Amino acid sequence: MLGTIRKEDIELLAAARHWDPFSVLGPHVIDLNRKKAVAIRAILPLAAHARVVTFEEGKKRRTEMERLHPEGVFEAVFPHIRERFPYRIEIIDYEGHRWQQDDPYAFGCVLSDFDLHLLQEGTHLDQYKRLGSHLARMGGIDGVSFAVWAPNAERVSVVGNFNHWDGRSHPMRIRGESGIWEIFLPGLAEGEIYKYEIRARETGELLMKSDPFAFRFEPPPRTGSIVCSIDGRPWGDEGWMAARAARNWLESPITVYEVHLGSWMRKTEEGDRYLTYLELADELIPYVLDLGYTHIELLPVSEHPFDGSWGYQTLGYFAPTARFGAPADFMAFVDRCHQAGIGVILDWVPAHFPKDAHGLARFDGTHLYEHADPRKGEHPDWGTLIFNYGRREVANFLLANALFWLEKYHIDGLRVDAVASMLYLDYSRNPGEWIPNEFGGRENLEAIAFLKRMNELVHEKHPGAVTIAEESTAWPMVSRPVYLGGLGFTFKWNMGWMHDMLGYISKEPIHRKFHSGTLTFSLLYAFHENFILPFSHDEVVHQKRSLLDKMPGDLWQRFANLRLLFAYMYAHPGKKLLFMGGEFGQWEEWNHDTSLSWHLLQWDSHRGIQSLVRDLNRLCRISPPLHEVDFRPEGFEWIDFRDVDNSIVSFLRRGKDPGEFLVCVFNFTPVVRREYRVGVPAPGLYREALNSDSEFYGGSNTGNVGGLPAEAVSWNDRPWSITLTLPPLGALFLRRSE
Numbered sequence: 123m124l125g126t127i128r129k130e131d132i133e134l135l136a137a138a139r140h141w142d143p144f145s146v147l148g149p150h151v152i153d154l155n156r157k158k159a160v161a162i163r164a165i166l167p168l169a170a171h172a173r174v175v176t177f178e179e180g181k182k183r184r185t186e187m188e189r190l191h192p193e194g195v196f197e198a199v200f201p202h203i204r205e206r207f208p209y210r211i212e213i214i215d216y217e218g219h220r221w222q223q224d225d226p227y228a229f230g231c232v233l234s235d236f237d238l239h240l241l242q243e244g245t246h247l248d249q250y251k252r253l254g255s256h257l258a259r260m261g262g263i264d265g266v267s268f269a270v271w272a273p274n275a276e277r278v279s280v281v282g283n284f285n286h287w288d289g290r291s292h293p294m295r296i297r298g299e300s301g302i303w304e305i306f307l308p309g310l311a312e313g314e315i316y317k318y319e320i321r322a323r324e325t326g327e328l329l330m331k332s333d334p335f336a337f338r339f340e341p342p343p344r345t346g347s348i349v350c351s352i353d354g355r356p357w358g359d360e361g362w363m364a365a366r367a368a369r370n371w372l373e374s375p376i377t378v379y380e381v382h383l384g385s386w387m388r389k390t391e392e393g394d395r396y397l398t399y400l401e402l403a404d405e406l407i408p409y410v411l412d413l414g415y416t417h418i419e420l421l422p423v424s425e426h427p428f429d430g431s432w433g434y435q436t437l438g439y440f441a442p443t444a445r446f447g448a449p450a451d452f453m454a455f456v457d458r459c460h461q462a463g464i465g466v467i468l469d470w471v472p473a474h475f476p477k478d479a480h481g482l483a484r485f486d487g488t489h490l491y492e493h494a495d496p497r498k499g500e501h502p503d504w505g506t507l508i509f510n511y512g513r514r515e516v517a518n519f520l521l522a523n524a525l526f527w528l529e530k531y532h533i534d535g536l537r538v539d540a541v542a543s544m545l546y547l548d549y550s551r552n553p554g555e556w557i558p559n560e561f562g563g564r565e566n567l568e569a570i571a572f573l574k575r576m577n578e579l580v581h582e583k584h585p586g587a588v589t590i591a592e593e594s595t596a597w598p599m600v601s602r603p604v605y606l607g608g609l610g611f612t613f614k615w616n617m618g619w620m621h622d623m624l625g626y627i628s629k630e631p632i633h634r635k636f637h638s639g640t641l642t643f644s645l646l647y648a649f650h651e652n653f654i655l656p657f658s659h660d661e662v663v664h665q666k667r668s669l670l671d672k673m674p675g676d677l678w679q680r681f682a683n684l685r686l687l688f689a690y691m692y693a694h695p696g697k698k699l700l701f702m703g704g705e706f707g708q709w710e711e712w713n714h715d716t717s718l719s720w721h722l723l724q725w726d727s728h729r730g731i732q733s734l735v736r737d738l739n740r741l742c743r744i745s746p747p748l749h750e751v752d753f754r755p756e757g758f759e760w761i762d763f764r765d766v767d768n769s770i771v772s773f774l775r776r777g778k779d780p781g782e783f784l785v786c787v788f789n790f791t792p793v794v795r796r797e798y799r800v801g802v803p804a805p806g807l808y809r810e811a812l813n814s815d816s817e818f819y820g821g822s823n824t825g826n827v828g829g830l831p832a833e834a835v836s837w838n839d840r841p842w843s844i845t846l847t848l849p850p851l852g853a854l855f856l857r858r859s860e
Contacts, residue, residue, distance in 0.1 A: 278296075383397070407462050417467055423443055433469065547566050615653070815851075
C-alpha cells in the first residue's frame with residue numbers, strides 16, 4: 123500500500139490503463155486507524171501541486187494533496203469525516219498558474235439503469251439523448267455529460283483542449299456489462315472540442331475517435347467533435363407539419379429537386395466559397411418555389427470527411443455538416459422550406475461507412491459496428507465497411523439515427539441509399555467472396571429485418587414522413603407495407619425506367635423505331651411498386667455526360683429532345699425527381715467542386731428548358747390525372763403504342779374521377795406530323811394544356827392553336843378521334859372541355 127491506495131492502482135492510473143477509475147478516484151470512505159475517514163484522490167498530470175478546498179462553517183480550508191506518483195496521482199485524507207462533503211481541487215501547474223475545478227469523480231452516474239437496459243436490449247430509440255455529449259447540471263453544478271459505447275475497450279477517456287488532449291486526465295466510468303463508458307465533466311460548456319481516447323483491451327493500441335453521437339463537428343479536414351445543444355430552437359412550421367401528417371402522399375403531386383448543397387451555387391467573388399445554410403435559404407428556397415417543385419432532396423448533409431464522396435461516406439450520423447454552418451442554421455433552413463410549402467428529403471446512408479481512423483471503423487479496437495469477416499464487412503466497390511445489422515446495438519444506432527432526423531430537424535423523408543447492396547450478401551461479389559445466410563441463400567436476412575423495422579418506426583412515429591428506396595434490382599414489394607410482406611418503403615426509385623429512357627432518347631431518331639420496346643417496357647411493371655421517376659446525380663457524372671449532352675442531333679434537336687424527355691417523364695405514371703442543373707440544360711457534367719453553370723441562363727434556349735420545367739411542375743400540381751392515380755392501372759391507358767415506324771406513342775392519364783383525363787401524345791422524330799389522327803374517349807373540344815414545342819420553351823411553335831373538336835370517327839378502338847398536328851420532337855398534353 124502507498125497512502126491508502128494500492129500501488130497497482132496507482133501505476134494503472136499513471137499509465138492511463140485503469141479500467142475502473144471511479145473505484146479509486148474521487149472521495150472514498152476508508153478505514154484509518156480503525157476509524158472512518160475520507161480519502162480524496164485525483165489524477166492531475168499537469169499539476170506541480172494540488173490542494174483540496176473544503177468549505178467548513180462558511181470558511182475555505184485548503185488541504186495539501188500528497189503526490190503518490192510522478193505522473194500526477196494525488197491524494198488527501200480527511201479523518202473524522204464520515205459523510206461526503208462539498209469540495210473543489212486547486213491546481214498549481216509548473217509555470218505557477220493556479221485554478222480551481224470541481225472533481226469529476228465526485229459525481230454519480232450519468233445514465234440510469236433503465237437506459238442501460240434499453241441500450242443492451244437494442245430498443246433505446248432516443249439513445250442520442252443519452253449517448254454523446256450533453257449540457258447537464260448535476261449536484262447544482264453545470265457541465266457536460268459524455269457517454270460512449272465501447273465494450274471491448276480497456277479504458278476510455280474524454281480528451282480536448284480542456285485537458286491538453288491527455289488521456290490520463292479524464293478516464294471514464296464503465297457501466298458493467300453494457301459496454302457504456304460515461305463521465306460528467308463540471309465546468310465545461312457549449313463549444314468545447316473533444317474526442318474519445320480509447321485503449322483497446324486486446325492489443326493495447328490507442329485510438330483517437332470522434333463521437334458517433336456528436337451533434338456538431340469541426341469543419342473538415344479537422345475531425346473534432348463539438349459540444350452542442352440542439353434543443354430549444356422555436357419552429358414556425360406547425361401548419362406544415364399538421365398538413366403533412368394528414369396528407370396522402372401517394373395521391374398528391376410530388377416533384378423533387380435533387381440538390382448537392384456544396385455545388386448548387388457558390389460565392390465565386392469570395393474565393394468560390396460555399397453558401398451557408400442561411401444563404402441557401404435566401405437563394406435556393408425562392409428558386410425552388412418559383413420552379414414549382416414540391417420537395418427538395420439533399421444529397422447527404424450528415425458530416426463526412428471527404429468532399430469527393432458527396433456525403434455518401436458518412437461519419438457524423440447525428441450532425442449536419444459544418445461546411446455550411448451550425449446545426450441551428452440547418453434547422454432554420456428546413457423551417458423556412460416548410461413555411462414556404464416545400465418539403466425536405468434527406469439522402470440517408472445506412473449501407474456502409476468509411477474506414478477513416480477517427481470514425482466507426484474498429485471503434486474500440488475490435489470490429490464493433492462492422493462485420494469482422496471482410497466477406498460480409500467490406501464493400502468491394504466503394505472501399506467502405508458494412509454495418510453488422512445482426513448486432514442489436516448497431517441496428518439500434520441506425521434506427522435511432524433515422525428517427526433523429528425526423529424528430530429534431532423536422533425532415534419530411536429519408537431516401538435510403540444503396541438498398542440493393544444491403545439486401546444481397548453477394549452484391550458485387552464473385553463466387554467464394556460471400557457467405558450465404560443460415561438457409562444457404564444470398565439474402566441478407568439481418569439487413570432485411572432492419573429495413574422493415576426502420577420503415578415501421580418511421581411511419582408509426584412520424585405520420586406523413588416518407589421513406590424512399592434506391593433499389594436497382596427486381597426485389598419484390600419494396601414499397602409495400604411490412605404487414606403484407608413488403609419492405610415497408612413509401613416509394614422506390616424506378617432505376618430501370620431511368621436507364622431505359624436515357625438509352626432510348628440518346629439514340630438518333632431514325633433508329634428509335636427499332637427500340638420502341640425500350641420506351642414502352644416500363645408500363646409492364648409500372649404499378650408493381652410506388653415508383654419515383656428519377657434523373658439523378660448518378661446519371662450526370664463519371665463521363666456519363668449531362669442530360670443535354672446525351673441528346674442526339676444538332677443544337678436545336680438536342681434542346682427539343684430534352685424538352686420531349688422531360689414532358690414524357692411528367693406524363694408517365696410515378697412521382698418525379700430531377701437533379702439540379704438539368705432544369706436549365708447544363709452542358710457540363712456535374713462537378714461537386716464548382717457551381718452550376720448559371721451563366722447559361724443568358725441564352726433563350728436554356729431559359730426555355732427552365733420555363734418548360736416550371737410549367738410541367740405547375741401542370742402536375744393542378745392536374746389530378748398527373749398525380750392522383752400514379753400507382754394503379756386505372757390511372758393509365760394506352761391509346762396507341764403500335765406506330766413504331768413513326769416513333770409516336772399516345773396514352774391517357776386519368777384521375778380518380780374517371781371523366782377527368784389528359785391525352786398525351788409524343789413524337790420522337792424531328793418530322794412534323796400533320797393530320798395525325800388519335801382516338802379519344804369522349805366528344806368535346808381538346809385544347810393544348812402543354813406543348814413542348816412552344817416558342818416560350820425555345821421550340822418552333824408547331825401545334826394546334828385554339829384546340830380541336832372531337833369527331834365521331836372511330837379510331838384506336840375508340841368512338842371519337844381528333845386530328846392533330848404533331849410538333850417535331852414534341853409532346854402534346856390535351857385537356858378536354860365541353
